[in-house]
Amino acid sequence: MKGISYSRYGGPEVLEYGEVRDPKVGPDAVLVKVRAAAVNPVDWKCRAGYLDGMLDAVFPVVPGWDLSGVVVRPGVSVTEFTAGEEVIGYVREDFLSRGTFAEYVAAPVRTLARKPRNLSFEEAAGLPLAGLTAYQVLVKALQVKRGETVLVHAAAGGVGSIAVQLVRHLGARAIGTASARNHAFLRGLGCEPVEYGEGLAERVRGVAPEGVDAVFDTVGGEALKASAGLLAPGGRLASIADGDVTGYGGRYCWVRPDADDLLRLTELVEQGAVSVHVDRAFPLEQAAQAHRLSEEGRTRGKIVVTVGDAAE
Missing domain, CATH: 3.90.180.10 (Medium-chain alcohol dehydrogenases, catalytic domain)
Structure with a gap:
């Protein structure tokens, strides 16, 4: 073959x-x-x-x-x-x-x-991989709840674009980092976009003055460091890109195959909650x-x- x-x-x-x-x-x-x-x-x-x-x-x-x-x-x-x-x-x-x-x-x-x-x-x-990553981090690791504010890094990417849709499905507010060319795309997914790069923390504080309840990091490095300072009291942090997240009190996550989780994603797609x-x-x-x-x-x-x- x-x-x-x-x-x-x-x-x-x-x-x-x-x-x-x-x-x-x-x-x-x-x-x-x-x-x-x-x-x-x-x-x-x-x-x-x-x-x-x-x-x-x-x-x-x-x-x-x-x-x-x-x-x-x-x-x-x-x-x-x-x-x-x-x-x-x-x-x-x-x-x-x-x-x-x-x-x-x-x-x-x-x-x-x-x-x-x-x-x-x-x-x-x-x-499968992007969806399972987003689902397992948001639902199982961060345990996002209705009414919370969630920051997703690289929100226009494969994982991020599904993650912000899941955040909205869970009844939470989605803020996502992305380049300016992807801001309209993110707004179409129900996400509030912010420019990444230098000054990121100030821009996030501008739309979430009291901080965020959870951060889903897909980038690592400076983005992760900035994220730790944006958490509201009791906030949670998870990364799929940088093991240093544990030093900030967060969780390092690695996606795993799970037929039940994958079937749940299929159902969410068929319900129109995820594209x-x-x-x-x-x-x-x-x-x-x-x-x-x-x-x-x-x-x-x-x-x-x-x-x-x-x-x-």
């Missing part, structure tokens, strides 16, 4: 399009025909070797953890899905080798949920270009690669 792989760490140039090994379907897995796969920052960080201290790489590595597609064949013990069902998945293992940038993937049942009926395959591919914005879509053979764009860090919403006619 065709897919993308790399046989050593490096830049986007190490990604090769060609034949990759066919997946074997274990008892608790499902063979999925991939229609689209999202590009996430973690993908190029893995490819560059930045996560080598955490995840073993079994070369050649097929990148990618997100997918949308159609079930071809369930494993012998699987009762949750049948052939022909449309699914989404955050198909992450504790090592790098068998990713989603391929025509077919053997996905453990614990990583899958049914695809939202009102999303295209391209849009649906952008939901997925696709910035760019590339055919699978142009995955290196998709990685390059992701590394620039200026994406509004998600970047996806398509396998076949994923726009249906």
Whole structure:
């Protein structure tokens, strides 16, 4: 089958399009025909070797953890899905080798949920990792409540754009950092935008004089440092980008596959509470270009690669 792989760490140039090994379907897995796969920052960080201290790489590595597609064949013990069902998945293992940038993937049942009926395959591919990250941080780590004020960093990105929608769904006020070109986009999501960069704390104080109840940091560094000083009494802080958050009394969060959480996101999408914005879509053979764009860090919403006619 065709897919993308790399046989050593490096830049986007190490990604090769060609034949990759066919997946074997274990008892608790499902063979999925991939229609689209999202590009996430973690993908190029893995490819560059930045996560080598955490995840073993079994070369050649097929990148990618997100997918949308159609079930071809369930494993012998699987009762949750049948052939022909449309699914989404955050198909992450504790090592790098068998990713989603391929025509077919053997996905453990614990990583899958049914695809939202009102999303295209391209849009649906952008939901799992970003959506689960936003949901698990806001609902489980920060425990956002109705009436609170929540600051979300990089609010126009893949995680941030879903996070601000979830904040609004939870009945809270969303303030989001973004460049000026993305402010109208954020207002359309019900978020109050503020410019990031120097003077950030003063700008946030200008719209939330009493501070914020929770901060969802996706950037780290100076943004994290500024955030700690913006918390109201009893405020909570969580970061997915900077382990130094624990030094400010906050929590460092790493998303995990969870079929129940993923199904809840599907339901929220179908209810109209959450949408997925696709910035760019590339055919699978142009995955290196998709990685390059992701590394620039200026994406509004998600970047996806398509396998076949994923726009249906």
